[in-house]
Amino acid sequence: xxxxxxxxxxxxxxxxxxxxxxxxxxxxxxxxxxxxxxxxxxxxxxxxxxxxxxxxxxxxxxxxxxxxxxxxxxxxxxxxxxxxxxxxxxxxxxxxxxxxxxxxxxxxxxxxxxxxxxxxxxxxxxxxxxxxxxxxxxxxxxxxxxxxxxxxxxxxxxxxxxxxxxxxxxxxxxxxxxxxxxxxxxxxxxxxxxxxxxxxxxxxxxxxxxxxxxxxxxxxxxxxxxxxxxxxxxxxxxxxxxxxxxxxxxxxxxxxxxxxxxxxxxxxxxxxxxxxxxxxxxxxxxxxxxxxxxxxxxxxxxxxxxxxxxxxxxxxxxxxxxxxxxxxxxxxxxxxxxxxxxxxxxxxxxxxxxxxxxxxxxxxxxxxxxxxxxxxxxxxxxxxxxxxxxxxxxxxxxxxxxxxxxxxxxxxxxxxxxxxxxxxxxxxxxxxxxxxxxxxxxxxxxxxxxxxxxxxxxxxxxxxxxxxxxxxxxxxxxxxxxxxxxxxxxxxxxxxxxxxxxxxxxxxxxxxxxxxxxxxxxx
Amino acid sequence: xxxxxxxxxxxxxxxxxxxxxxxxxxxxxxxxxxxxxxxxxxxxxxxxxxxxxxxxxxxxxxxxxxxxxxxxxxxxxxxxxxxxxxxxxxxxxxxxxxxxxxxxxxxxxxxxxxxxxxxxxxxxxxxxxxxxxxxxxxxxxxxxxxxxxxxxxxxxxxxxxxxxxxxxxxxxxxxxxxxxxxxxxxxxxxxxxxxxxxxxxxxxxxxxxxxxxxxxxxxxxxxxxxxxx
Numbered sequence: 030x031x032x033x034x035x036x037x038x039x040x041x042x043x044x045x046x047x048x049x050x051x052x053x054x055x056x057x058x059x060x061x062x063x064x065x066x067x068x069x070x071x072x073x074x075x076x077x078x079x080x081x082x083x084x085x086x087x088x089x090x091x092x093x094x095x096x097x098x099x100x101x102x103x104x105x106x107x108x109x110x111x112x113x114x115x116x117x118x119x120x121x122x123x124x125x126x127x128x129x130x131x132x133x134x135x136x137x138x139x140x141x142x143x144x145x146x147x148x149x150x151x152x153x154x155x156x157x158x159x160x161x162x163x164x165x166x167x168x169x170x171x172x173x174x175x176x177x178x179x180x181x182x183x184x185x186x187x188x189x190x191x192x193x194x195x196x197x198x199x200x201x202x203x204x205x206x207x208x209x210x211x212x213x214x215x216x217x218x219x220x221x222x223x224x225x226x227x228x229x230x231x232x233x234x235x236x237x238x239x240x241x242x243x244x245x246x247x248x249x250x251x252x253x254x255x256x257x258x259x260x261x262x263x264x265x266x267x268x269x270x271x272x273x274x275x276x277x278x279x280x281x282x283x284x285x286x287x288x289x290x291x292x293x294x295x296x297x298x299x300x301x302x303x304x305x306x307x308x309x310x311x312x313x314x315x316x317x318x319x320x321x322x323x324x325x326x327x328x329x330x331x332x333x334x335x336x337x338x339x340x341x342x343x344x345x346x347x348x349x350x351x352x353x354x355x356x357x358x359x360x361x362x363x364x365x366x367x368x369x370x371x372x373x374x375x376x377x378x379x380x381x382x383x384x385x386x387x388x389x390x391x392x393x394x395x396x397x398x399x400x401x402x403x404x405x406x407x408x409x410x411x412x413x414x415x416x417x418x419x420x421x422x423x424x425x426x427x428x429x430x431x432x433x434x435x436x437x438x439x440x441x442x443x444x445x446x447x448x449x450x451x452x453x454x455x456x457x458x459x460x461x462x463x464x465x466x467x468x469x470x471x472x473x474x475x476x477x478x479x480x481x482x483x484x485x486x487x488x489x490x491x492x493x494x495x496x497x498x499x500x501x502x503x504x505x506x507x508x509x510x511x512x513x514x515x516x517x518x519x520x521x522x523x524x525x526x527x528x529x530x531x532x533x534x535x536x537x538x539x540x541x542x543x544x545x546x547x548x549x550x551x552x
Numbered sequence: 553x554x555x556x557x558x559x560x561x562x563x564x565x566x567x568x569x570x571x572x573x574x575x576x577x578x579x580x581x582x583x584x585x586x587x588x589x590x591x592x593x594x595x596x597x598x599x600x601x602x603x604x605x606x607x608x609x610x611x612x613x614x615x616x617x618x619x620x621x622x623x624x625x626x627x628x629x630x631x632x633x634x635x636x637x638x639x640x641x642x643x644x645x646x647x648x649x650x651x652x653x654x655x656x657x658x659x660x661x662x663x664x665x666x667x668x669x670x671x672x673x674x675x676x677x678x679x680x681x682x683x684x685x686x687x688x689x690x691x692x693x694x695x696x697x698x699x700x701x702x703x704x705x706x707x708x709x710x711x712x713x714x715x716x717x718x719x720x721x722x723x724x725x726x727x728x729x730x731x732x733x734x735x736x737x738x739x740x741x742x743x744x745x746x747x748x749x750x751x752x753x754x755x756x757x758x759x760x761x762x763x764x765x766x767x768x769x770x771x772x773x774x775x776x777x778x779x780x781x
Contacts, residue, residue, distance in 0.1 A: 036668045039661075047656030457652040460613060462641020462669035462715070464634055546613045547605075550648060 037467065040458075041474035048447055055443035056483045062436030063487025063526060064494070066429045070518045071495050073425055075502060077418060078322075087249040088224070089388050090403050092378040092395060093117065099404035100413065106226055106377035107406045108324045109236040113228040116344075119373035121401050124149035125223035125380065139355035140370030150398075154382055154391040155221040174213055177204040186217060193219045221383030222247045225375040227336050230298040230308070232329040235284045237298040239336030242268060245279065248379075250321050258325065263292040263316030266332045270315075274361030275334040278312035281326040285317045292317060298331070300341060308339040337368040344372045426518070433522070437529035440479050444472065444537040455541050456549035469538045476534025477527060484526045488519075557625070559719050559751035560587040560610060565619035567605060579605055581776040582619070585769070587719070592745060592752040594762035597771030601778055603755035606771075607721045610753070611644050612636030624718050641670035645712035645750070647722040647741065651704040653696040659683060659707045660692040666714030682710035686740055702733030709740050713748055720745055722754040726761055738764055 045052045093102040097114035104111040123131050123144060132145025181202045183189050192199065199210040214220055224247065227239030245258050245265035266277035280290055290296060295311040312331045320326055336342060346352065350371040360366045380403075382388040388405075395403040455468045495502070567580040579602045587593050597603045608614040610621060612628050615636075621628040623643055628636055640646075645666070653662045663679040683692055686706035688699075696704055705725060712720055722741055726734035738761060745752040754765070762768045772778040 032674055033668070036664075036674060040665075040668075043654075043656040043661070453652065454654050454656075457648075457654060458665070458669070459637075460611065460640075460646050460648075460652075461665055461711070462637055462644075464637045464669075467669060547608050550608075550613075550652065 037471055038474055038478075040471050041478055044451070044454075044471070044475055045478050048450075051443055051447060052479065055440055056479050056486065058439045059436040059479060059483030059526070059530075060487035060490060062432045062439075063484045063522060064490040065487075066432050066522055067488055067491035067519055068494065069425050069429055070522070071491065073418075073422055074518075077414070077422075087220075087247070088222075088379040088381040089385060089405060089407070090380040090382070090392060091406050092121070092223075092380055092401050092403050093376065095399055095402045097402075099402060100409050102377065102402065102404045103406045103409035103413075105228060106379070107410075109228070109238065109328050110324075113376045116227075116374035116376055117378070117401055118344075119225075119370050119375060120144065122223065122225050122375050122378050123370075125151045125155050125378065127152045133357075135353070135355075135370065136357045137355055138358065138367045138370050138373065139352055141351040142353055143351075144370065151391055151395065154384075154387045155223060155380065174199075174205055174209045177202055177209075178213070180204075189213070189217050190219055193217075217383070219383060220247075220381055222379075222381050224248070224379045225333060226377040226379065227333055227342075227374070228376040230300055230331075230336070230339070232284065232296055232298050233288055235281075235288075236328050237336070238328045238330050239333040240330055241333050242266060244330060247381075250323055250325075256321075258321065259319035261317045261319045263314070266315050266330070268332065268334060269359045269361065273313040273315065274363065275332055275338055275365055275367070276310055276312045277315045277335065278329055278331045279316040279318060280314055280330070281318050281328045282320045283326040284329050285314075290314055290317075296329070298329070298339070300339070310335070310339060334367050337373055338365050343368055344374050346371050429518075429522075430525075433525055433529050436483070436526070437533040440476055440530055441533035441536055443479075444476055444534060445540065448537050448540050451541075452544050452549045455544045456546045459544070459546045460550060465542045468544070469542045472538040472541045473531060473534045476530045476538075480526050480530030484523050488523075557589055558586040558622070559589050559591070559624055560585075560753065561620070561622040562586065562610075563620040565609065565621060566617045567602075567609060567614065568617050578777055580609070582606070582774050583776065585774050587751050587753055589718075590746075590749050590751055591767065592742060592765050593754070594765035594768045595753060595755045595771055595774075596757065596759065596762045596768060597755065597775075597778075598757055601771050602775055603757075603771055604723055606775075607646075607723050607753070607755060610719070611646055611721055612640045637669075638671075641715060642672075643718045645715065645717035645720040647705075647708055647712045647720065647725045649724040649727045651696075651701070651708045651728070653704055653707055653711075655696050658693045658695055659688060659699065662696070662707055663710045663714050666711040670715045672715060679710070679714055682713055683707070685744065686710045700733075702729050702736060705729055705733070705737050706740060709737065709744060713744055713750065716748070717750055719751045719753065722752065724756050724758075725754065726756070726758070734761075 091102055091106045093106060094115040094117050101111055102114055105113045123134060126134070127148045128145060131147075131149060132142075134140075135142055135145045178189065178199070183192055193214060198207070199205045199213050200207045205213070222243060224240060224243045228236060230237035230239075242265050248258060250256050250258070261282060263279070266279050269275055270277055278296070285291065288296075292314050294314045296314070297307045297309070297311045299307050312335060318325060346369075352369045352371055355367060355369070358367045380391075382391060392403040392405065395401050458468055458471075459465070562582050562585040565580060565582040565585075566578060568576040568578040571577050595603060595606075605614065609616055610623065610628075612631070615633070616629050619629065623639060626639055626643075628639060631639060654665065657665065660676070660679055660683060663682055664674055664676065667674045667679070680689065680692060683689055686709055688703060688706055688710070691699060691703060696707070699707065705728075709725070712722075720741070725741060726737050729737055741752065741754070742764065744750075754761075755771075756762055
């Protein structure tokens, strides 16, 4: 049975080879169709990937000025695209911290001491009282895990925070596995943070992002948010260092590669837009990030303090503003000291609620305050995907389907046109004992052969092209496509092409089925 | 008279064709015709006398309007088209006037095609052996267009015997080859059928070809349509 089937395949293959030019052109047209389809899907996959993987940045809310849309806020603070919204006063950022930390900020930057006398209005959503004992049934925190913590001498949230900071997990404790550890981390609110961003400057075409060392310390990326921002070279910048004062910077991999900057180099950012005036004080590159496949690859991160110290970055002080000079701020060799709190602004704040269940409440409270707006980037990305990319995907899929159908019609025309030449061959096979179904099968197999070869060749062509341009794609999107990376929809292309080819082969196969043996043998 | 069983036995066979202008035309009315096991018969007749139609009926490529055609005792007229296909693949070999080798295949593959549609295994060794027997062992990988017409017909003879048929039908196999090759082809068919124990029915309009056979029948004598014309 198998040998007969192989013989039929051999007959189909011989027919394919015999009409070499026609077969080649038909297969090529199918291959180009499939390549186009795969490329279209790959492009969509890359765009989708670029957007969705960037949603996994480790924070659940972005806070910005109330003016402008949540989408704009997400685009400029998550993707570093679009124009930045207006700025928020630094005091809005301070609202995410308890009194102790706020007082520390006043001492470091200078400002109204009254700011340090109360907890920030949103602090309770993020921070915790380090002295609180771990003896309560937190949401999703089972008693057994708490018992294990206590058995290990971790009695307070402060102890838990210290342990987590040192070990990065609780799974090292006996009786606590990875899942329980993750539950503990989330339930204890240990991942809560608020990180400021100051935008508006450029390094070449890339965004300069003023932020704090927390950006590298606390943010995670990757599908499970398990990856820290790694350094290919150097280290994270410091708030203040002996050698570079307040002017240290870390570059995303793409920025470093494109601008050929390395650790130790100094760059000057431009104000307002890529063509804007250059700032006078340069930043020294102290670190280059590993590739993350996120917009962070395309950003130059500078110390927020240095960012503030650039000309025109200080907000003019309002009349009557209380500014007590800082008491804990280092003054660098050039006499720079941090900008005072009333003169500081932030463009956005990246917030992760330690206890995610508290996020909606905080989001509502911020939006109702009218002083700021909170946007959930994942929701905004979903809106973007559904409202823009979704219809584009549908359109692309329709184009894909039409392309496949056109290619299949090409197969039909090619085989059907060859039927006149091969009626005699079919009649001979019938005279040798082949059934009508057998010759029909040969034609369908030939159609399938064209489909399989064309689809395989087209797939390789498309992925070869993707591989060839992967550097360019990575440059422009931050996504690193591998040669064998496939879109989920790509898996449907091959069977779709096979089905269409079978349908295309049906008409000539029917013609073969109906071939009159007597008249064609006599012809 | 021999004791052997008939390989082919036809009784009261009638075949008519519809005509383009309506009505029908009877081309064959054969009351009786048979060929015994191993017998070699030349059927002589003029063009348009129904020779090829008779061969197509015996091969099961056409269905009879009435009457009986038995090949090795199997009643073809009672079989479905698929049944006739199976019977043809298993028991009947066919040599055409125009060779009808498939151009995409080598000589060896063309011979193997003779076994591809029956129930027996596709035996490459037998195909090579048959090619050697027709003197084309060294042309096994040649394509038909690389062979002379005489060589092509020899490949066609090898192909017709590949499926170990019990009846070989030859439709003017020497008509399209030069006289020297014709002699060679004729000899090959006759000798090969004898060696393989295959009954042979060759239709021809050439008397000199028919004279090589022990039994020569005139189509006009077995087809009542021609008698009444």
